[in-house]
Amino acid sequence: MTRLLWIVAALAAGCVEELPPLDEITSLRVSLLSPADPGAEDRRLDASVTSAEIRVEALDAYGALADLDGPVKVYAQFLGTLTPELGSAAPLATIMLTDGVSQPATVMLPRVFGPTVLWVEDDREGGTFPTGTSPILWFRDPFISDISTPRDEMALDALESSPLELKQVTVRQSRHGANGRLVVTGTYAQGYSLSDVLCADANGTPPCTAGDYDHILIFSFSRPRDERGRNIVAGQFTNGFSGGVQEFNGLTEIGFPQSFVDEADPVSVDEARIPAPAVVQSSWLTNIIEFEKHESGLLAIENGTVCPLDDDYTTYKQWKLDIGRGCGSPINVITTGVSDFDPATREGMTVTRVVGVLRPVNIGTFNVWIIYPRTGADLTL
Secondary structure, three states: OHHHHHHHHHHHHHOOOOOOOOOOEEEEEEEEEEOOOOOEOOEOEOOOOOEEEEEEEEEEOOOOEOOOOEEEEEEEEEOOEEEOOOOOOOOOEEEEEEOOEEOOEEEEOOOOOOEEEEEEEOOOOOOOOOEEEOOOEEEOOOOHHHHHOOOOOOOOOOOOOOOOOOOEEEEOOOOOHHHEEEEEEEEEOOEEEEEEEEOOOOOOOOOOEEEEEEEEEEEOOOOOEOOOOOEOOOOOEEOEEEEEEEEEOOEEEEEEEEEEOOOOOOOOOOHHHOOOOEEOOHHHHHOOHHHHHOOOOEEEEEEEEEOOOOHHHHHHOOEEEEOOOOOOOOEEEOOOOOOOOOHHHOOOOEEEEEEEEEOOEEEOOEEEOEEEOOOHHHEEO
16 A cells, blocks of 8 residues: 555656746736725715826736836726726726836726725736736715616616616615615515605604605515515615616616615514605606606506506506506506406596506617506505
8 A cells, every 4th residue: 555655646746847937917016196095994985085096016926016018907896896897998097007117197986886996907918917906995885876876867878777787786774864764665576665765853753755766676586585584564674785786678676685674573664654656747758767766666646547458458467547648658557466456447537546666668769667556555546
């Protein structure tokens, strides 16, 4: 046995290959010159910090200054991804190095959240792709409205693109400060809707009100539960959520979520905490950004006329309400599973009030506004 082990060791030793040391550029050192105070986890930078000044140095495998003449590209890394995407034709900045060192360079920051670093890379063809990151800049974490508000309300993609799409977010507080809360406004087979509300006092006493873009859909794929496995119900407060921001046919969702509820059993529930629904105006149909402001929030349609049923009802169970611009520009409603209401018996008749959560379909110029009542009580005939 000893001889066998000796033979194996000898054969293994014969397989060793010695390679010459690396003599290429292997990394970039990114020094943060300003802001002088980058913040900390418990001391976040305020919104006045919109740029950073850095110096870039090329280093070899031993950490010594290396000879590099040429441009390097700068990106911001936050919430799990780079902004803009790696390899973009328009990075945040392009910085020139001479003899391996750059001059101090100012980089204008996009709107960033959470711990953020500047990612610098030399991606020129034929190079070694050295990369480096700055020290962490500590910005505040996002609110729901930061996820839901489009970059530009006048942009062509304003209805179908979140500024944080594909980012991994954690929302742990209300934008409304001490009197703010995150309240569940409805639950569904595959998720729940959540609104950031301002309540009457720091105890979360109703009434609570919500503003534009204060709503989000948490898509849980199944019955929504918190991180302890408890059912989430309308009228309860939560302590936040985490997950990936995604767009589904123009509907902003949080996918693969974790929902945080710190309250011990039994979790208090009070539907009076749910903000009153915004009343849809017929003018919204020609100023459709108004719908975007209320996406995943509660809306009310008052005195709408039931349109004749069409293929959308046969296929999707969507029936339509004329709110003043004819059945060619309707509001769609889906009540199947929550009410025994039969729209076929009400064609041409007025429905006094329909309340539900707005979950639209927006693909380019194809816009469908769909209201999902939560229970039969959301319909007043």
